[in-house]
Amino acid sequence: MDITIHTTPLPHEDPDESLAFYRDILGFEVRSDVGQGKMRWIAVGPVGQPETCILLAPPTADPGITEEESRVITEMMAKGTYGWIMLATRDLDDTFEKVQGADAEVVQEPTDQPWGMRDCAFRDPAGNMVRIQQVR
Numbered sequence: 566m567d568i569t570i571h572t573t574p575l576p577h578e579d580p581d582e583s584l585a586f587y588r589d590i591l592g593f594e595v596r597s598d599v600g601q602g603k604m605r606w607i608a609v610g611p612v613g614q615p616e617t618c619i620l621l622a623p624p625t626a627d628p629g630i631t632e633e634e635s636r637v638i639t640e641m642m643a644k645g646t647y648g649w650i651m652l653a654t655r656d657l658d659d660t661f662e663k664v665q666g667a668d669a670e671v672v673q674e675p676t677d678q679p680w681g682m683r684d685c686a687f688r689d690p691a692g693n694m695v696r697i698q699q700v701r
Contacts, residue, residue, distance in 0.1 A: 569616060572608065575648045575693050576624030576638070580605040582690035583621045590667040591652075593619070619650065642692050649694035657699035661685045664697075675699075 577583035580603060587593045587609045596608035596618055607621040624642060625635040641647035654660040661675050664687055672686035672694065684698035 571616060572618040572620050573650065574620045574622045575650060575689070575691070576642060577605075577607075577621045577691045578624075578642065579603070579690060580607055580621065583607070584609070586669065586689045587619065587621065590664055590669060624648075645688055645692040645694055647693070648691070649696070651696045651698060653698050653700045655700060657683055657685060657697060660697055 575583075580600075584595070584598070584607055588595055592612065593609040594612050596610055596615070598605060598607045600606055600623075604623050604626060605621075606623070608618045609621065610618040624638050624647070630638070638647060657675050665671055670688040672688055673684075675683060675685045677683050682698050684696055686694060686696045689695050
């Protein structure tokens with residue numbers, strides 16, 4: 566089989582804030598931006614990797630979601646326990662300094678993990694955990 570990861574969704578509450586984080590702070594390019602107001606679906610991805618996207622999406626736009634499920638999703642997002650993603654960079658310390666300098670919420674400074682990985686963590690404007698690990 567020849568399977569790749571194409572798109573993974575992350576919820577947003579404020580599309581403009583999320584777009585500013587992923588485009589302006591992380592440097593991702595915008596692949597598409599459809600909808601209006603808070604009901605926007607924005608595909609972003611790393612420059613030079615057009616086959617890989619993050620879809621910033623309204624978390625409760627699915628018509629099959631009940632009112633109770635919507636409430637739970639909203640609560641989980643507020644706690645930062647609903648969405649998360651792991652990214653990678655060749656220079657973790659430089660990336661950390663740039664993201665921290667843009668006033669992103671730092672969850673963990675660059676740390677050598679017991680399993681051998683060096684990484685750091687931030688929260689995006691929607692509360693999603695964004696972990697960034699060092700790659701060689």
